[in-house]
Amino acid sequence: MVRSLKIGQTNLQGNIPNEIYELNELISLDLGGSKFSGSLSDNIRNLNKLRYLNLYRLNLSGPIPDGFYLLTDLHAMFLDGNKFNGSLSNDIENMKNLKYILISGSNLSGPIPDGLYSLSNLEHIMLGGNRFNGSLSDKIRNLNKLTHIDLSNLNLSGPIPDGLCSLTKLEHLYLQGNKFNGILSDDIRNLNMLRLIDLNGSNLSGEIPDGIYSLSQLQKLKLGGSRFIGRLSDNIKNMDSLSELDLSGSNLSGEIPDGLYSLPRLNYLNLKGNNFSGRLSDNIRKLKNKLLELDLSGSSLSGPIPDGLYSLIELQDLKLAGNKFNGSLSDKIRNLNNLHTLDLSNLNLSGEIPDGLYSLIKLQYLYLQGNKFNGRLSDNIKNMNRLLHIDLSGLSLYGSIPDGLYSLTKLRFMYLQGNKFIGSLNDDIKYLDMLQFVDLSGSSLSGEIPDGLYSLIELQELKLGGSRFSGSLSNDIRNLNNLLYLDLSGSSLSGSIPNGLYSLSKLEYLDLMGNKFSGSLSSEIGNMIRLTSLNLSFNQLSGIIPNEIGDLINLRNLEMIENRFEGNIPDLSRLEKLLYMNISSTKHILNASCNDKMLPPYINKNKCFIGPVNKLCNNIINCQYNFIDKSSIGSIVYIYKLKIIIMMIICRDNVNND
Structure with a gap:
């Protein structure tokens, strides 16, 4: 007599064998993590002694059969991660012994049935990630043994019912990603055993109720993405068990209260996208022993960055972007030697980049764009050899690009546009062979484009526009066959367009405007079928415009003015997405048939x-x-x-x- 069957985490596949449904003495059935598929048979009704059922992450589809709801001895069911369709039947009310329901991520839809609210023995209910809709019933108050609720990422609407605040045994409450409206009731103070609340993205409004500050056992509070108003109360100091606080995007205003800095266990603080104003208090240093992540970006904080911030030596992520800080960046930034991410973009910081910054050897993401830093970029940047992203765009840095930059061999993104760099681009750029995005536009770099650049085969975007590069474009550009975006506009490149350029079949954007390219345009341009924008204006290209231009069926923008083309404008009627066209010659008159059918539909004559x-x-x-x-x-x-x-x-x- 088989009472327990466990064949989970195996490679068994196909339908669940009918023989399993004949084991009518089974108390425990665990198939979780196997590769069974098909539908759940109505014959499951035969297993009426089951207390434990695990069908976690199979590939089951179709509706949950009626026979399932006859398993009245069931205490725990794990059906999450399947592909069921249809609704959860009201017959679930028959399963009165259930303590654990896990059906998250299983594609169920329709309203939550009233029968669910009659299961008074429930302790855990996890329905998140389905497609339920309608409102959450006040009858949830009947489930007074609940310790865990996960109704996240459903489509629930309406107010959060008062009955929820009567579930005094609750420890975990996940309601994020719904469409609730109205206020958060002050009665939430009744849930004094709560350790976690996640209401992120739930559209709640009004002020944060005082009752929430009385939840002294709470460890994680996530209210981000709502429409709260008013201030953050100094009573937050009472929540001294908090380790994570997320109030991002919540429209809160006023100063950050001092009580926040007295939370001794705080590891994670996200206040991004609010309307906080005033100065950042030096009392932030009180969080120095625990705080790992701090995001204050997108508010209106002003004044200098306080010295206390530089004492948060455990910080791994620091994001202050988009505030109104001023003054300089202190050399004490070197104290934050555990940083992985530093985002100080779009502040009002000035002065030179301090040497201390270059000692942050664990840094992977550095964003300083949109400040008023000046001076040179130090060769000590070579110490930051774990960098993956660097954005120093729109500063006023000058001098040559230091050799040390070329030793950052893990770089994927390098944005240095809008500075005043001079000199040439070193051939050592070839060592940055993991680069995917490079923007050096609007600088004063000169000389030829180094051969090393053409070896960066992972590049997807290359922007060198508005610089002073000269010489020809090498045929080795064919090596950059992952390029999606190429901007070489406004330089002084000359010679013919190399055939290698036409082999970049993934390219979507090509701008060669304002150079000195000469010679003819090759018919091979027809290979660049993914182009959406092509600008060849203000060059010295000559000869006949190739008919293959008419094959670039994804073009939305075509600009070829101020060249020396002659002859006929080709048939462009297939360019059905073209919105803007500008073609002219400085030396010849171009001919086109008067037949409307020769032109794209959006450029009718x-x-x-x-x-x-x-x-x-x-x-x-x-x-x-x-x-x-x-x-x-x-x-x-x-x-x-x-x-x-x-x-x-x-x-x-x-x-x-x-």
């Missing part, structure tokens, strides 16, 4: 006039397009989504003037 007699063109007559043509005698205005293109047109025919 309705009429082509031959002045002075206003004779309509037919399909035989050609139109001459030239944006800057003083001899033009007619014009057509095209308007699409506020983009206005004025084309000067002359139509000519072979009419005899006898």
Whole structure:
């Protein structure tokens, strides 16, 4: 006689064997973590002595069968992580011995049935990550033995019922990711055994009730992404068991209360995206022994960064971005030698970058963009050899890029645009072979593009626009075959466009505007089928525009003005996504058929006039397009989504003037 069967965590697959449903003396059935699939058979009704059922993370689909609800001796059921459909039946009320219900992430929908609220022996209920809807019933007060509730990431709406605040044995409450409205009741003070509350993203409003500050056993409080108003009370000091506090995006205002700094166990503090004002108190140093993560970004805190902040020696993540701090960054930043992330972007900090910053050898993410730092970038940056992301854009750094930067071999993102760097880009950039995003635009770098750059085969975005690079573009650019975005605009590059460029079949954005490229445009451009934006304007390209331009069916923007093209504009009728087109030649008149079908649908021309007699063109007559043509005698205005293109047109025919 089999009373217990455990074949979980195996590679068994296919439908659950019918033989299992014949083991009617089973008390415990554990198939969790296996690879069974198909539906749950209604024959499960035969297992009416079951007390424990684990079908966790199988691949079961279809509805939960009616026979399931006849398992009235069941104490614990684990059905989470399946792919059921349909609703949870009200017949669940028959399962009165249930203590544990875990059905999270199983694709169930519809309202939570009233029958669930009659299961007065329930201690754990976990329904999170399904597609339930409707409101949470006040009948939840009947479940007065509950210690854990997880109703997260459902589609529940309406107010949080008063009955919830009568569940005095609750220890864990997860309601995040719903669409509740109304206020959080002050009666939450009744839940004085709570250790965790997560109401993130639940759309609650009003002030944070005083009752919440009386929950002295609470270890984790997450109220982020709601629409609370008012201030954070100094009574938060009573919550001296708190280790995590998330009030991000909650519209709180006023000063950060001193009581917050007296929480001796606080590890994680997220106040991001509020309207806190005033200065950051030096009393923050009181959190020095425990605080690991601090996010105060996106508020209106002002004044200098207090010295007390630099005493938080256990900090791993520090984010102050988007406040109104001023003054300099202290060399005492070296004390924060456990930092992995430092985000001081878009503040008002000035002065030189202190040497102490370069001693943070554990740092992986450094964001200083949008400040007023000046001076040089120190070669000591080589010490920060764990960096993955660095953003120093929009500062006023000058001098050459230090050799030490090229030793940061783990870098994936490097943003240095908008500085005043001079000199050349070192060929040692080849050692940064994990780079995916590089932006050096708007600097004063000069010289040729080093060969080493063409060896960075992981690059997805390369922006060198607005610099002073010269020489030719190497055919080795073909090596950068993961590029999605390439901006070389506004440099002084010359010579022909190398064939290697046309092999970058993943490229979506190409801007070569404002260089000195010459020669013809290759028909190989038709290989760049993913391009959405192409700008070749203000170069010295000549010859005929290749017909293959018409194969770039994903183009939305095409700009080719101020070159030396000649001959016919090709058939562009397949460019159905094109919103903006600008083509002209400084040396020749370009021809295009007057047939509307030759142009993309969003750039229609309705009429082509031959002045002075206003004779309509037919399909035989050609139109001459030239944006800057003083001899033009007619014009057509095209308007699409506020983009206005004025084309000067002359139509000519072979009419005899006898």
